[in-house]
Amino acid sequence: MIEIRPLANRNEFTQFFQFPWRHYADDPNWVPPLLSMRRQLLDKAKHPAWQYMEGEFFAAWRDDQIVGTVAAFINHEHNRYQGENIGFFGLYETIDDHEVGTGLLDAASEWARAKGVEAIRGPANYTTNEECGLLIDNFNQPVIMMPYNPPWYRPLVESAGFEKVMDVHCLYMDRDSIVEHGSLSRLERLVGRAAKRSNITVRKFNARDKRSEFRLFRDIYNAAWEKNWGFVPMNDAELGALVDDLGILVESDLAFFALIDGEPVGFALSIPNFNEAIARAYPRPGIPEFVTMAQIAWHWKVRKSIKGVRLPLLGVKQEHRNKGVELAMLLELMKALLPSHYQYLDSGWVLETNALIKITESLGGRVYKTHRFYEKRLRG
Numbered sequence: 001m002i003e004i005r006p007l008a009n010r011n012e013f014t015q016f017f018q019f020p021w022r023h024y025a026d027d028p029n030w031v032p033p034l035l036s037m038r039r040q041l042l043d044k045a046k047h048p049a050w051q052y053m054e055g056e057f058f059a060a061w062r063d064d065q066i067v068g069t070v071a072a073f074i075n076h077e078h079n080r081y082q083g084e085n086i087g088f089f090g091l092y093e094t095i096d097d098h099e100v101g102t103g104l105l106d107a108a109s110e111w112a113r114a115k116g117v118e119a120i121r122g123p124a125n126y127t128t129n130e131e132c133g134l135l136i137d138n139f140n141q142p143v144i145m146m147p148y149n150p151p152w153y154r155p156l157v158e159s160a161g162f163e164k165v166m167d168v169h170c171l172y173m174d175r176d177s178i179v180e181h182g183s184l185s186r187l188e189r190l191v192g193r194a195a196k197r198s199n200i201t202v203r204k205f206n207a208r209d210k211r212s213e214f215r216l217f218r219d220i221y222n223a224a225w226e227k228n229w230g231f232v233p234m235n236d237a238e239l240g241a242l243v244d245d246l247g248i249l250v251e252s253d254l255a256f257f258a259l260i261d262g263e264p265v266g267f268a269l270s271i272p273n274f275n276e277a278i279a280r281a282y283p284r285p286g287i288p289e290f291v292t293m294a295q296i297a298w299h300w301k302v303r304k305s306i307k308g309v310r311l312p313l314l315g316v317k318q319e320h321r322n323k324g325v326e327l328a329m330l331l332e333l334m335k336a337l338l339p340s341h342y343q344y345l346d347s348g349w350v351l352e353t354n355a356l357i358k359i360t361e362s363l364g365g366r367v368y369k370t371h372r373f374y375e376k377r378l379r380g
Helices: 008-025 036-044 076-082 098-114 153-159 174-178 183-198 205-224 234-247 273-281 289-302 323-337 356-362
Strands: 003-007 053-064 065-075 086-094 119-123 163-174 200-204 255-260 264-270 307-316 344-351 366-377
Touching: 003 098, 003 273, 008 036, 008 053, 008 065, 008 086, 036 289, 053 098, 065 098, 065 344, 076 086, 076 255, 086 098, 098 119, 098 153, 119 200, 153 366, 163 356, 174 183, 174 323, 183 200, 183 323, 200 234, 200 323, 205 234, 205 255, 205 264, 205 307, 234 356, 255 323, 273 289, 307 323, 344 356, 356 366
Parallel strands: 086 119, 307 344
Antiparallel strands: 003 053, 053 065, 065 086, 119 366, 163 344, 163 366, 200 255, 255 264, 264 307
């Protein structure tokens, strides 16, 4: 018998916390989170998104053992900013079992319905500023800051009455494709003309003043993304969390600000694909995090075993788009990558409607991974 219910006590919360390690124990593609990041994600008192959310954690039980999890929540800031009245589901993990997989989503939907919303959307943990979307292809190359799930999640979600509402893509370029397509020289010609026409300059991220740089990034990000599908502006608490999470990971050679007439108008924030090092360190309950971090640092700084770069965040203020600003930052990133030991660039996520996809394809890149947002109508 399967029983699905909200968490009732600390022991059940601990099992909920640890479930992914048991669930993915035999999956070579899963990369575990740092324990501190998992704790923050589940701590309603510490995670900044819970300042404007309400929600519930559910678990599916069989013989006193968790076999699936889900969170149902209302993001009031999303509804206010986007003019919607919807709920969300996230933290969705399930064994390959129809009763469990659909039952969890039914429980989340009923919770949301009782709150009076019109639909439920997901998966999201907990905003589009964080891990979100269901992976529907290319399950063997997980990257940092993007969610991973097994192939069987998609049919379970769809059989629970959810339908596609938006796809987001990850784009891939490697050293060989950049050289083969002559991307660097093409970009240099295009950017040269654009820079002269619009007085575009690009500077590196100042690693000595990370908090000020992240504040500038946040201001541009909120302005650049304000009309994007599903976007909610980042507040001060979320900025602080981002600095704490990414501050030590940013390499100044891989992050840039673009300026027009000296005014910052765009950013490109790249980091090494730390999943390659985290997978080797394999953080898990019972292992002190300082041990894990030392192992990650060894693979990153000493062995230089991280071969990819992840570009999770890029934006240009709306009034300065179509001037070549995006290309100018991409050029600087390519110039940094080619002489380095890094072999490939992952960019995303990118809305399926974004013109950046065609630009990347023209430079030798390709769509290689898709995450999907689903939605289920609850009334109306």
